[in-house]
Amino acid sequence: MKPNILRAAIAALMLIAGANAAEAHIVAARLGDFYMGVVHPLTDLGDVVLWTATGVLAGTLGGAKGRWLIPVFPLGLLAGLLLGHVFGAVSTQLADAAMMLAIGMLLAAAAQVPTALLCAMAFVVAVIRGAANGADLAPETDRVLFAAGLACVGYAAITLTMALTAAFRRTAADSATSWRAIAVRALGGWIAAIGLMMASLALAS
Amino acid sequence: MSFRLPLTTAIVSLALMQPALAHEQAGVAGGLVSGLLHPITGIDHLIAMVAVGIWGAQLGAPAIWILPITFPLVMAIGGVLGVLHVPLPFPEVMIAASAVILGIAVAARLRLPFAAAAIVVAVFAIFHGHAHGAELPRAANALAYGVGFVTATGLLHLCGIAIGTLTRWPAGERVIQGLGAGIAAIGCYFLAQGVGAFA
Numbered sequence: 001m002k003p004n005i006l007r008a009a010i011a012a013l014m015l016i017a018g019a020n021a022a023e024a025h026i027v028a029a030r031l032g033d034f035y036m037g038v039v040h041p042l043t044d045l046g047d048v049v050l051w052t053a054t055g056v057l058a059g060t061l062g063g064a065k066g067r068w069l070i071p072v073f074p075l076g077l078l079a080g081l082l083l084g085h086v087f088g089a090v091s092t093q094l095a096d097a098a099m100m101l102a103i104g105m106l107l108a109a110a111a112q113v114p115t116a117l118l119c120a121m122a123f124v125v126a127v128i129r130g131a132a133n134g135a136d137l138a139p140e141t142d143r144v145l146f147a148a149g150l151a152c153v154g155y156a157a158i159t160l161t162m163a164l165t166a167a168f169r170r171t172a173a174d175s176a177t178s179w180r181a182i183a184v185r186a187l188g189g190w191i192a193a194i195g196l197m198m199a200s201l202a203l204a205s
Numbered sequence: 206m207s208f209r210l211p212l213t214t215a216i217v218s219l220a221l222m223q224p225a226l227a228h229e230q231a232g233v234a235g236g237l238v239s240g241l242l243h244p245i246t247g248i249d250h251l252i253a254m255v256a257v258g259i260w261g262a263q264l265g266a267p268a269i270w271i272l273p274i275t276f277p278l279v280m281a282i283g284g285v286l287g288v289l290h291v292p293l294p295f296p297e298v299m300i301a302a303s304a305v306i307l308g309i310a311v312a313a314r315l316r317l318p319f320a321a322a323a324i325v326v327a328v329f330a331i332f333h334g335h336a337h338g339a340e341l342p343r344a345a346n347a348l349a350y351g352v353g354f355v356t357a358t359g360l361l362h363l364c365g366i367a368i369g370t371l372t373r374w375p376a377g378e379r380v381i382q383g384l385g386a387g388i389a390a391i392g393c394y395f396l397a398q399g400v401g402a403f404a
Contacts, residue, residue: 045233045348093347107272167378182270189274190359193281194351200338201347 019112033142037149040133041157046096047129051154053103053191054122055161059186060107065115066162069122073158074151076123081147092132093202099125100195107188110181114170126154236346240353243337244361249300249395252334252388254358256307257326258365259381263372264313265360269317275323276330276362277355283331284354285339295398296336304392311385314378 030181041047371377
């Protein structure tokens with residue numbers, strides 16, 4: 001009985017919180033751009049696919065290699081955001097597709113990627129996506145708050161994805177044919193296939 | 206019980222997530238839906254995809270774990286050819302023939318060496334991917350279409366593997382052989398249609 005009351009209370013609290021957000025109070029408090037930085041990448045399919053791919057790849061390689069991404073990835077996002085105006089309005093679609101293909105193939109092959117290469121790839125992904133996220137900012141957006149939100153969500157997403165993957169794989173020494181290892185590799189194959197389709201569509205259009 | 210509280214919280218907060226940001230993602234929903242539906246709505250594609258999964262499960266290791274990893278990728282290569290409009294010979298006939306041959310392989314429990322089976326599956330996968338790529342809607346968001354298309358193909362393949370686990374029981378093996386025969390029969394219908402026996 002008690003958990004039911006607790007659940008109802010939490011649901012009610014969330015409803016109240018939600019009602020406030022809908023009236024744009026947060027924006028009025030000038031923190032809106034922070035939340036925009038947090039939510040913006042989560043609503044973009046390209047970010048979701050690429051960030052997940054990067055996190056899963058790091059997670060399969062184990063904590064010793066993957067933990068380097070915890071600082072590298074958010075820093076890459078910030079760098080991309082800063083460099084965004086250099087790229088201008090160029091679409092990142094081809095670069096996205098190429099990174100999806102590369103990371104997906106590495107995942108599918110269960111390759112033992114060296115730490116330096118892993119960090120470099122994650123940094124490239126972060127720079128591309130940081131630039132893409134910065135590209136459609138309105139001029140009145142507070143860039144510092146947006147960057148802070150983006151870095152925070154990048155840190156959280158990459159760390160959580162890595163941790164979940166590592167927990168799913170259980171041990172690094174898992175046999176190569178356990179269904180868990182296969183599931184992760186199949187996900188890599190799917191991501192690579194998505195990248196390939198996307199690249200051809202971007203080239204054809 | 207310990208899981209339900211966080212679950213409820215997650216559901217409620219998800220339900221309250223507001224797409225309030227002016228984030229233009231033109232064509233994402235349409236691309237996802239058409240990508241998801243395209244492999245499922247063509248019966249000839251659907252039965253062939255499921256047949257590949259069943260056959261892989263019948264062949265056992267290593268096919269059962271290599272096919273799910275590589276199959277979407279090979280199909281995507283076919284998709285690239287289709288998008289770029291590289292012509293392949295007799296696409297409709299080949300797709301129908303793939304259902305016939307894969308259905309017969311399942312029904313007869315055909316045990317090819319893995320390399321041979323992989324080549325057969327890869328050739329058919331390229332033709333199936335080509336058909337999907339060539340019939341692609343132009344306006345759709347490329348990434349969304351790719352995600353939907355690959356997910357649908359992968360899930361069909363998984364369905365086949367799940368059906369294929371019936372081979373563990375003798376009676377299930379019979380059921381699967383019957384399914385294979387059915388797939389081959391439907392394939393024959395499309396093959397006849399493809400070569401123009403009837404309009």
